[in-house]
Amino acid sequence: MYYVGIDLGGTNIKTGIVDEQGKIIAKSSIPTKSERTADEVAFDMAFEVLNIVKTNKISMDELVGVGIGSPGAINSGAGIVDYSPNLGWYNVPIAELILKRVKKPVKVSNDANVAALGETLFGAGKGYKDTILVTLGTGVGGGVVIGGKLFEGNESKGAELGHSVIVVNGQQCGCGRRGCFEAYSSATALIRETKEAMLRDRGSKMWDFVGGDIDKVDGKTAFETEKQGDATAKLVVNNYVLYLSEGLLNLCNIFRPEAIMLGGGVCAQGDNLLNRLKTRMQALHYGYQGTPAVDLLIASLGNDAGIIGAAALLMN
Amino acid sequence: MYYVGIDLGGTNIKTGIVDEQGKIIAKSSIPTKSERTADEVAFDMAFEVLNIVKTNKISMDELVGVGIGSPGAINSGAGIVDYSPNLGWYNVPIAELILKRVKKPVKVSNDANVAALGETLFGAGKGYKDTILVTLGTGVGGGVVIGGKLFEGNESKGAELGHSVIVVNGQQCGCGRRGCFEAYSSATALIRETKEAMLRDRGSKMWDFVGGDIDKVDGKTAFETEKQGDATAKLVVNNYVLYLSEGLLNLCNIFRPEAIMLGGGVCAQGDNLLNRLKTRMQALHYGYQGTPAVDLLIASLGNDAGIIGAAALLMN
Numbered sequence: 001m002y003y004v005g006i007d008l009g010g011t012n013i014k015t016g017i018v019d020e021q022g023k024i025i026a027k028s029s030i031p032t033k034s035e036r037t038a039d040e041v042a043f044d045m046a047f048e049v050l051n052i053v054k055t056n057k058i059s060m061d062e063l064v065g066v067g068i069g070s071p072g073a074i075n076s077g078a079g080i081v082d083y084s085p086n087l088g089w090y091n092v093p094i095a096e097l098i099l100k101r102v103k104k105p106v107k108v109s110n111d112a113n114v115a116a117l118g119e120t121l122f123g124a125g126k127g128y129k130d131t132i133l134v135t136l137g138t139g140v141g142g143g144v145v146i147g148g149k150l151f152e153g154n155e156s157k158g159a160e161l162g163h164s165v166i167v168v169n170g171q172q173c174g175c176g177r178r179g180c181f182e183a184y185s186s187a188t189a190l191i192r193e194t195k196e197a198m199l200r201d202r203g204s205k206m207w208d209f210v211g212g213d214i215d216k217v218d219g220k221t222a223f224e225t226e227k228q229g230d231a232t233a234k235l236v237v238n239n240y241v242l243y244l245s246e247g248l249l250n251l252c253n254i255f256r257p258e259a260i261m262l263g264g265g266v267c268a269q270g271d272n273l274l275n276r277l278k279t280r281m282q283a284l285h286y287g288y289q290g291t292p293a294v295d296l297l298i299a300s301l302g303n304d305a306g307i308i309g310a311a312a313l314l315m316n
Numbered sequence: 317m318y319y320v321g322i323d324l325g326g327t328n329i330k331t332g333i334v335d336e337q338g339k340i341i342a343k344s345s346i347p348t349k350s351e352r353t354a355d356e357v358a359f360d361m362a363f364e365v366l367n368i369v370k371t372n373k374i375s376m377d378e379l380v381g382v383g384i385g386s387p388g389a390i391n392s393g394a395g396i397v398d399y400s401p402n403l404g405w406y407n408v409p410i411a412e413l414i415l416k417r418v419k420k421p422v423k424v425s426n427d428a429n430v431a432a433l434g435e436t437l438f439g440a441g442k443g444y445k446d447t448i449l450v451t452l453g454t455g456v457g458g459g460v461v462i463g464g465k466l467f468e469g470n471e472s473k474g475a476e477l478g479h480s481v482i483v484v485n486g487q488q489c490g491c492g493r494r495g496c497f498e499a500y501s502s503a504t505a506l507i508r509e510t511k512e513a514m515l516r517d518r519g520s521k522m523w524d525f526v527g528g529d530i531d532k533v534d535g536k537t538a539f540e541t542e543k544q545g546d547a548t549a550k551l552v553v554n555n556y557v558l559y560l561s562e563g564l565l566n567l568c569n570i571f572r573p574e575a576i577m578l579g580g581g582v583c584a585q586g587d588n589l590l591n592r593l594k595t596r597m598q599a600l601h602y603g604y605q606g607t608p609a610v611d612l613l614i615a616s617l618g619n620d621a622g623i624i625g626a627a628a629l630l631m632n
Contacts, residue, residue: 073603073604073606073607082604082606082607083604083606091606130469130470146462146467151462152572153446153571153572153573154446154572154573154574154608154610155572155607155608157572157602157603157607157608158569158570158571158572158573159570159572160569160570160572160602160603161569161570163569163602164480164566164569164570165482165562165565165566166481166482166483166484167482167483167484168482168483168500168558168559168562175602176599176600177562177565177600179562184484242484243484246481246484246493246495249481249493250480250481253474253476253477253479253480254474254475254476254477254480254570255469255474256468256469256470256471256473256474256475256476257469257470257474258470283492284492284493286473286476286479286491287389287473287476288389288398288399290389290398290399290407291389291471291473292470292471292473294470
């Protein structure tokens with residue numbers, strides 16, 4: 001049997017056929033053109049499903065259903081995109097709009113949740129049943145898997161792991177609160193801190209790294225310059241690791257999952273990031289000596305997590 | 317059918333017969349004498365079970381089983397008290413020690429988790445399926461109920477809601493980290509802040525409230541003196557509400573339960589506390605206008621939550 005997973009984004013609609021082992025056997029991508037009506041976008045999505053199935057000579061009898069990972073606030077039980085700024089959607093019954101055209105079961109969930117499910121069933125978290133995925137990108141996203149199934153909270157409005165305050169009255173967060181995990185541990189926050197440190201230290205090697213252009217600072221600037229022995233870069237990285245580890249320790253103590261997986265661009269640092277986090281987390285997680293440790297892993301599916309995770313909604 | 321619930325504490329063993337509606341129909345209390353061996357304590361517990369059942373003319377056929385709420389780190393799946401400083405127990409297979417004497421199913425869980433289950437099924441949370449209990453006492457304890465069942469994490473070592481940092485590098489917490497929710501929102505923290513404010517303001521009416529004796533400060537001092545118009549007391553209370561609301565908002569966003577219940581002595585303030593928390597939480601919880609609000613309630617079972625919740629482990 002096969003599954004279709006759709007990674008619905010503000011820019012592109014990526015569609016893939018996924019087999020029972022979580023392997024993508026074919027994929028396609030078309031522009032979302034989100035300025036159109038939701039019904040027009042849904043028409044294209046349904047067309048892509050029917051087309052990719054036909055092109056790959058799979059009969060509709062072999063298709064279990066269609067899973068969708070969507071940005072924004074989703075009510076996965078109802079199959080509705082409640083609100084998605086990226087898509088410009090408000091209260092769109094996307095599952096129904098696809099179902100009436102494809103005539104197969106359709107499930108939808110938030111893109112971060114879907115990625116967590118995909119990584120757990122077929123990626124870095126394979127073999128675990130209780131996991132958390134934390135993505136360090138523009139924001140801090142996350143998904144929680146408990147007993148092999150997505151945990152999403154009331155009307156799927158939980159698991160907003162990035163919007164948990166770790167510094168009361170701290171940095172302003174886009175959500176309206178101050179001091180959220182996201183405001184310290186996103187790539188955006190790392191870039192902000194890198195720039196501020198550079199402005200304080202005009203002699204830092206980070207200036208050379210970006211060719212003197214502070215607008216070229218990204219999530220790698222501090223990490224890479226630290227390797228050249230730059231003290232200011234080291235401060236930035238140490239500080240970033242401190243806040244990130246505190247946010248992750250909170251998730252350890254609250255959920256005590258078997259594993260936490262990290263995704264997003266910052267994870268390109270691999271073991272350099274992971275080992276520093278592990279040192280702090282092993283020392284400070286709650287419990288006595290027999291308390292099970294939480295494994296810390298780098299997510300492994302990359303950009304395919306969206307398609308694979310969406311397909312996995314039908315296996316869940 | 318009936319259930320026996322045991323609220324096992326460092327000082328007393330409280331045993332009760334609970335009916336299917338969560339009503340205690342008989343209860344007893346004996347001293348724990350925790351300086352004895354675990355087997356001796358377990359013998360007494362088993363005796364209490366058999367005795368209370370017999371005294372109340374309930375046949376063993378009518379008894380579903382025995383539930384135990386224990387302090388410390390419990391492995392509820394295995395029925396073991398891994399570690400309990402209050403009892404002086406390390407790796408005690410309490411379920412097995414009771415089972416071999418009572419010959420009925422025995423379940424054990426952490427006392428805070430058990431209270432959360434009891435409050436959800438038969439107390440303030442009746443009618444809800446996804447709830448969190450946060451107890452504001454010596455520490456900040458908690459329990460999480462998802463879909464009507466306890467969520468406890470790997471080897472029941474999760475749901476340590478009090479040990480989530482809300483101020484990185486903040487107040488020292490007993491767990492080894494700095495800035496935990498517990499270090500700001502426990503009654504202990506409120507008392508610490510009250511005393512510090514009194515030492516800064518020798519003219520505060522709080523001094524009169526405690527008859528000039530700072531050792532008489534408790535969780536009521538600031539709340540009650542604020543009602544007399546004392547500005548310093550008002551500062552203490554506002555600050556306490558600020559940190560408590562941030563910790564609760566984190567739980568809203570992470571779990572998005574239907575309701576959060578507050579327990580512990582501080583809750584004697586009732587609506588005075590609740591309304592201030594609600595105002596902040598409604599303004600700042602994550603989501604757009606359609607995101608479901610989280611109801612905030614005061615726990616209602618009081619000291620019976622332990623017995624009722626322990627019994628409820630067998631209904632779960």
